[in-house]
Amino acid sequence: MGDATVALVERALEGDRRSIAKVISLVERGGERARVAIQMLHPRTGNAWSIGITGAPGSGKSTLTDQLVGKLRAGGTEVGVLAVDPSSPFSGGAILGDRVRMQSHTSDPGVFIRSMATHGHLGGLSLATPQAMRVLDAVGKAWIVIETVGVGQVEVEIAGHADTTVVVVNPGWGDSVQAAKAGLLEIADVFVVNKADRPGVAETQSDLAGMLELSSRRTWQPPIVRTVATTGEGVDELFEAIVAHRAHLEATGDADARRRARLREELRGLVAAEMLDRASTVSSGPRFETIVDEVARRVRDPYSAAEELLLP
Numbered sequence: 150m151g152d153a154t155v156a157l158v159e160r161a162l163e164g165d166r167r168s169i170a171k172v173i174s175l176v177e178r179g180g181e182r183a184r185v186a187i188q189m190l191h192p193r194t195g196n197a198w199s200i201g202i203t204g205a206p207g208s209g210k211s212t213l214t215d216q217l218v219g220k221l222r223a224g225g226t227e228v229g230v231l232a233v234d235p236s237s238p239f240s241g242g243a244i245l246g247d248r249v250r251m252q253s254h255t256s257d258p259g260v261f262i263r264s265m266a267t268h269g270h271l272g273g274l275s276l277a278t279p280q281a282m283r284v285l286d287a288v289g290k291a292w293i294v295i296e297t298v299g300v301g302q303v304e305v306e307i308a309g310h311a312d313t314t315v316v317v318v319n320p321g322w323g324d325s326v327q328a329a330k331a332g333l334l335e336i337a338d339v340f341v342v343n344k345a346d347r348p349g350v351a352e353t354q355s356d357l358a359g360m361l362e363l364s365s366r367r368t369w370q371p372p373i374v375r376t377v378a379t380t381g382e383g384v385d386e387l388f389e390a391i392v393a394h395r396a397h398l399e400a401t402g403d404a405d406a407r408r409r410a411r412l413r414e415e416l417r418g419l420v421a422a423e424m425l426d427r428a429s430t431v432s433s434g435p436r437f438e439t440i441v442d443e444v445a446r447r448v449r450d451p452y453s454a455a456e457e458l459l460l461p
């Protein structure tokens with residue numbers, strides 16, 4: 150099993166698309182094979198720049214992602230796309246629509262697109278997404294775009310895994326207020342007012358600017374970019390805003406600090422999961438029952454019994 154995993158990861162690292170897809174599934178599932186894969190992948194990571202695109206359903210994230218991918222590809226580097234859709238437990242519905250909207254790149258070997266559905270539990274996505282990002286990074290995607298719906302805590306958390314987070318709103322009363330309520334103001338590095346072909350753009354832009362002024366920002370002021378994703382208008386400006394944010398983070402050292410913070414969180418989570426695993430292992434079986442007996446017969450107190458159980 151280990152050898153098969155090693156061979157699969159090697160093929161993925163050579164750029165074989167089917168193998169990349171399989172390795173992503175494998176690291177999503179976790180377990181022993183995921184460990185082997187991540188051991189091989191991790192040393193090769195740290196080169197990709199990830200862009201999170203988040204906002205309400207229908208705000209134009211997929212259309213914008215498609216345009217942005219075109220722009221990134223024009224630079225000659227490879228791009229990975231993760232479409233995270235917690236609303237779609239099966240790979241139909243919205244994801245099928247996304248496929249259609251990202252069709253312009255499906256035949257481009259330099260673009261790898263992956264839809265990630267929840268298969269029932271939402272929490273799994275926030276664990277699986279960084280692992281999928283790790284695979285794409287290791288296989289040489291210079292840019293990784295993650296599209297995720299910006300409603301709910303988990304989705305906002307996923308968006309926060311990106312180096313640059315782009316929050317998409319539409320013109321119209323209340324859209325920016327909704328974004329603020331969802332906690333998107335805090336995580337936004339760049340704002341996009343998409344569907345700028347519709348009325349109310351200036352109002353929405355000044356709403357956002359006003360709210361940004363109120364929230365205490367540190368060194369980076371999130372720019373507000375107007376786009377029409379369906380025509381590509383404003384996509385150059387969006388790209389420039391992302392590049393400027395990247396340059397800012399790299400110049401201040403914040404890019405490394407953010408990545409380190411994410412790794413710290415991941416490590417904490419892994420340690421906790423490992424401990425939980427150990428806890429359930431030592432808390433069942435004959436040895437455990439024997440110690441329960443001793444506690445019940447008052448020959449042992451529960452505290453020293455717990456300590457004893459945790460001894461290797």
Ligand SMILES: Nc1nc2c(ncn2[C@@H]2O[C@H](COP(=O)(O)OP(=O)(O)O)[C@@H](O)[C@H]2O)c(=O)[nH]1
Binds near residue numbers: 205206210212376380
């Ligand atoms: N008028 C207009 N429609 C847009 C624009 N961007 C996207 N749309 C349309 O809005 C709908 C939802 O877009 P989609 O990219 O699927 O949104 P998502 O749910 O955020 O991924 C689609 O019918 C798009 O064609 C835009 O800038 N202007």
Ligand SMILES: [Mg+2]
Binds near residue numbers: 211212296
């Ligand atoms: Mg979409």
